[in-house]
Amino acid sequence: MARKVLLLACVFLVGLAAWAAPKPGGEMVIGFGTDPESLDPNKITSAPAGMVLTHVAETLLLMTEDLKVAPLLVENWTVSEDGLTVLLYIRKGVFFHDGAPLNADAVKVNLERFRTATYAFLLFPRVNTIDVVDEYTVRFNLDKPFAPLIAHLTHNFVAIVSPKQIAELPAGKDILEPVGTGPFKFDAWVRGDYVRLVRNGNYWGDKAYLDSVVFKVIPSDATRLVLLETGQLHAMMRVPPLDASRVAATAGLELLNIPSVRTIYIAFNYQKAPFTDVRIRQAINYAVDKEAIVKEVLGGVGGVSDAAIMPLVFGHAGQEPYTYDPEKARDLLKAAGFPNGFKCTLYHPTGRYMMDAAVAEAVQAYLAEVGIDAKLVTMEWAAYLAYLRKPQPEATFDMFMLGWGCVTLDADYGLFALFHTSEWAPVGSNRSFYSDPTVDTLLDLARVVSDPVGRRATYASLLTYLWKDAPWLYLHYEGQLNAQRTVAKDLIHHPREYILAHKAWLDQ
């Protein structure tokens, strides 16, 4: 009897293992909305391009889906006590898809090239020189300590491609078919249609299970969903919130609600009356029911902001919410000398962020309840960005809605450019002309403190200060509503708004 039970148990376990074991082979098709603008690390500026590239060309360090910095092409790193020297120890035995070896020279060539790129100014602002110490060691020499550097090395735009490819690239030309070290190799890119990647059989780490992965461009959200339902897609990004419950109820489909690192806010023109008065700014924060907006307008996707950065970002410290209290808002308006409210304009994009126009309308309605008559103005995105980049005396707007994705997952990226006085538009991205010496000091300090505990404490004080000073109407952080077929296993839906197929497999 006992033997029988043991045998049955063995059969069950073997069955279970066979059921759970990843199956190799097959092609997975992932649908997304926008064609990558480029696959050259120096040229890319968008999340979709970063998502495709990261399968082919790997970064030096990895930001895991639970947002920890892990080794990738760099096995280990050290930061000197004064924070001015960073040593990167490169993984040995790694080869690019064209057979070139990964070494310190290859990394230096890539980083030097990247320093001329779109995002270099944000990612490596304090790096003076980059030296090759030995075959597998690279040194960053900084002119001032820059604590976020390690987090910035996980950014998917800092992807390492073959030095041979860079050397052979004609001057002024971009890389069209990236050659990296990743688990997939570039195969084909039909513009506006799809990018196809095939398995790298010589990958240095755990090899991919899939034979190939296709990233298919489908601009219409509704069409993407139809393709998922008919099985032409295995996974998709951006399910329309209205369809969420239907997807969740459909057999064979899975709905995934994943946080995103993007914070959505309405900034006040800090230099323009009446927004110069903190009571007015706080009143507006009390007047708007953010909980209701997230629940009703966004269908529960994302969450109400409790700081200027979202909870997953390093340095986040949650604050006491401005609970919806129109009475308190009216009192504050009265105290500030506006018992009957005032008129103002609220600029907002349409179709850029999830339900952005509907959110602006909801805010307008809440403000009307306390007597603030906000006129809504929307513009097409490129015109909007240009409008919001005027220098201070010309910028006549009162309030504007914008989002900021803190993709490095480090508070510096999410705060410095938006609140430091040196970043006033048009030079930087401080478009609301916020300026406060305490905030500037804390932002500068957090860049040079290398001890994580100290940095956290600095950001906590900064976020508390910013919360009370209310330079924004703090709204919400976005969520990603993705969906996949149940046959698609082990896809990673990353908070950076990527779907990663590195370890994915098809259960069919």
Add this chain to the structure above:
Amino acid sequence: MIQYAVRRLLLAVPTLFGVTLLVFSMVRMLPGDPAQAMAGVHATQEYIEQVRRTLGLDQPLHVQYGRFMIGLFRGDLGTSIRTGLPVSREVWSRMVPTLELTLVSLFLATFFGVAVGVISSTKPYSVFDYTSMFGALVGLSAPVFWLGLMLMLLFSVRLGWLPAAGRSGPINLILPSVTLAASSVALVARFTRSTMLEVMRQDYVNTARAKGLRQRAVVLRHALRNALIPIVTIIGLRFGALLSGAVLTETVFAWPGVGRLMVDSISARDYPVVQGAVLLLALAFVVINLVVDLLYGVVNPRIQYD
């Protein structure tokens, strides 16, 4: 006729020159900054200025236009701001799918439009006439987005007969071309019907009938031939409309055509691509107009070209 065609093509040169001037100034009149659009929301002013210099957008407008025209004479439409690829390659690779879609839709519009129009006109106020003209009204008024999704839901989701979207084979052409053709079929059908009704009242049709010709010969050889000139005109016009109006269909069916490229490029303020695509479409219009004019002579030999 060849002389006429050559003269018309030469006359197209000033037209196209006017198009370059118009599109060049119009894209630059749009609010928004290509350097900012390319550098992204996070970019600093310093970087934006660097991008502007690299793209040559810091030059005065007449210098930029001069460069554009010199490039054009050399057959170089410039380089895309967004992707860094040659514009001719970008536009052409996206023009092919649009041409596929448009030509199939034009065929559907012509074949079904003329057939339905002719049958309706021979049986006016019959059940067929009322039904088809009501159908035509629906086809004309149905928004492309709605019609596309409905066809997709029926033929892909419910019945599973056709792929919902994408461009992986000829079968993928069916749903988008039907969607795109719907309003044109309707228009051509209604137009054919009314023109045919007019022609059918003419004396020569009565004469043909009096000769004892069969109804089929009367309709096809005598009536339709005389009704063809306005029909050819409307089909030519529809061709242009289909070519430039395919963007919604392309978006619904994830069809990688030139319409979507243009919309994306306008959003990114990718001036060279917008200029290139508009110029190519304008050229297509000129050629279509010429072909229509030449077809008049084929349809009605009395029309002389001199």
